[in-house]
Amino acid sequence: xxNGSCRRFRKFYEDQVxxxxxxxxxxxxxxxxxxxxxxxxxxxxxxxxxxxEMPPTMGDYPPEVQVAFLLHDLLPDRWDGMSGSxxxxxxxxLDLLLETWEVEDKRTTxxxxxxxxxxxxxQINEKLRRKREASERQAKANAxxxxxxxxxx
Numbered sequence: 001x002x003n004g005s006c007r008r009f010r011k012f013y014e015d016q017v018x019x020x021x022x023x024x025x026x027x028x029x030x031x032x033x034x035x036x037x038x039x040x041x042x043x044x045x046x047x048x049x050x051x052x053e054m055p056p057t058m059g060d061y062p063p064e065v066q067v068a069f070l071l072h073d074l075l076p077d078r079w080d081g082m083s084g085s086x087x088x089x090x091x092x093x094l095d096l097l098l099e100t101w102e103v104e105d106k107r108t109t110x111x112x113x114x115x116x117x118x119x120x121x122x123q124i125n126e127k128l129r130r131k132r133e134a135s136e137r138q139a140k141a142n143a144x145x146x147x148x149x150x151x152x153x
Contacts, residue, residue, distance in 0.1 A: 020065055021115060023056045028119035030126065064105055068112035071097045072120070075113075086124045089117050 026032070033041075035055050042049045058066055074097055078087035094110070103109050 016062075020061065020112070023060055024065075024112075024115055024119055027056050028123050030123065064108045065112045067101065067103060068109050068116055071101065071103075071109065072113050072116045084128065086121060086128065088121045 032055055035057050038053070038055055039049060058069065061069070071094070072089065075089040075091065075093060078090050079085070080087060094113070098106050098109065
């Protein structure tokens with residue numbers, strides 16, 4: 001009997017974690033718009049908002065994940081000074097923040113901080129990559145126009 005209820009609880013917990021990870025993925029989706037913008041677009045088009053398409057809000061997350069977002073935002077960023085690459089958050093202050101905010105379930109909060117960090121880092125580095133590639137294309141285009149070579153097609 002004990003094992004059965006433990007499995008049911010674990011299954012329920014795993015389902016909750018999967019749902020939250022799905023929300024996080026949606027939160028950090030490239031080109032994600034705010035909820036207000038989404039609702040404005042729906043109103044302009046005269047369509048009913050689709051809950052599955054709505055951008056998540058902080059209220060969609062359980063308290064542990066809300067605290068994870070808060071602590072993640074308080075952690076300092078680490079950048080490479082030479083290349084401008086984003087290394088992620090400096091986690092050295094995490095223990096102090098957990099104590100200061102009197103977080104009871106530290107394990108769950110840290111788990112979600114790391115998940116948020118993974119999505120956030122991926123999003124920032126992807127934006128930096130696109131910006132760098134656009135800069136390189138622009139530099140090549142400028143170099144080609146200054147070379148004095150005129151190619152007629």
